[in-house]
Ligand SMILES: NC(=O)c1ccc[n+]([C@@H]2O[C@H](COP(=O)([O-])OP(=O)(O)OC[C@H]3O[C@@H](n4cnc5c(N)ncnc54)[C@H](O)[C@@H]3O)[C@@H](O)[C@H]2O)c1
């Protein structure tokens with residue numbers, strides 16, 4: 568049996584309205600002087616209020632830092648750490664999307680040590696021990712509340728990751744009452760990001776494992792059943808909670824079976840054109856899957872049954888594959904490729920239904936940008952090694968070229 572290691576957040580609270588119990592959770596972790604790390608958008612949408620009233624009810628003092636910005640630069644992390652040290656806080660609560668959560672993780676660590684952020688980039692370069700940490704996501708996408716990763720913007724177009732088990736929080740709190748205010752286009756894009764985490768974890772070449780597989784399938788069930796409803800009927804708190812849980816399961820899957828070429832090709836779109844992470848993924852997803860099909864159609868076909876609910880043609884294909892049995896490998900292979908084609912078509916349709924742009928051209932990207940995008944994508948070696956099929960520079964260019972026009976076949 569294949570060996571593997573699986574690590575995740577110690578405690579996950581999935582409960583609509585659980586934010587009102589934040590003081591109780593702090594008490595469990597012996598936090599008496601909490602610092603809330605968040606951004607202005609969260610405050611403007613009234614999402615800090617339930618936490619503040621819970622602390623007031625418990626007569627607990629608290630501090631908050633609200634200067635996180637999307638794709639947080641190093642300087643913001645440093646400012647938050649300084650504030651945490653001055654305030655002598657003894658625990659951190661991250662409240663927001665991936666940007667606030669990633670910052671909160673680093674604050675919990677660096678406020679409790681003499682290490683500087685510049686020393687800890689990369690994998691397992693952390694020596695210190697972090698303060699107690701609770702993460703409360705307000706987007707259903709990154710899964711940051713269960714990943715040992717923080718992503719920091721380090722230059723004009725560059726980001727770097729810090730990876731350590733120290734960055735997993737003590738508690739992840741999933742409360743959909745905090746996500747109902749999320750605008751539909753962010754709900755859609757972050758939801759697709761979560762789906763990509765699950766799809767890429769399931770096809771991960773290096774660390775694919777049975778626990779990540781189970782989580783990825785369950786995540787895709789929840790996400791694909793609820794993404795349209797959560798996007799267009801954002802007040803449906805049950806659909807919102809399903810998205811939060813799906814994103815959390817997908818996060819656990821990819822934290823242990825890392826993502827591949829979809830993310831590798833998505834990152835340069837964020838770096839060079841400031842396209843939000845989820846949307847970047849949506850723009851390249853079908854095209855990377857079409858490229859990968861020759862190497863993992865069996866895995867895509869397995870996932871199709873968890874994504875395309877109520878698709879009769881898909882069920883017929885699955886039944887005929889089962890009838891033919893393993894002996895008929897060629898026929899099974901052909902069926903898997905057909906099923907993968909249907910899945911890719913389904914994802915194109917889903918992206919259109921969510922009213923997300925479906926071509927790079929729609930965002931002003933042109934043929935002349937492809938070389939530079941492909942060069943940057945090839946730098947993502949940490950991700951590309953997880954892809955089921957080797958991606959050459961020419962392959963990356965061709966995938967971007969297909970994404971440029973939103974090409975649907977070939
Ligand atoms: N740690 C990880 O494992 C991991 C994985 C993927 C991406 N990331 C990082 O996460 C960041 C992206 O995170 P994100 O996509 O969650 O977005 P985000 O945190 O950057 O937030 C985007 C915007 O949405 C607003 N917002 C968030 N929740 C809201 C709500 N409920 N209602 C209204 N507005 C709300 C925020 O104020 C912000 O303006 C990037 O920096 C990316 O690199 C981290």
Ligand SMILES: [Fe+2]
Nearest residue numbers: 709760764844
């Ligand atoms: Fe992602």
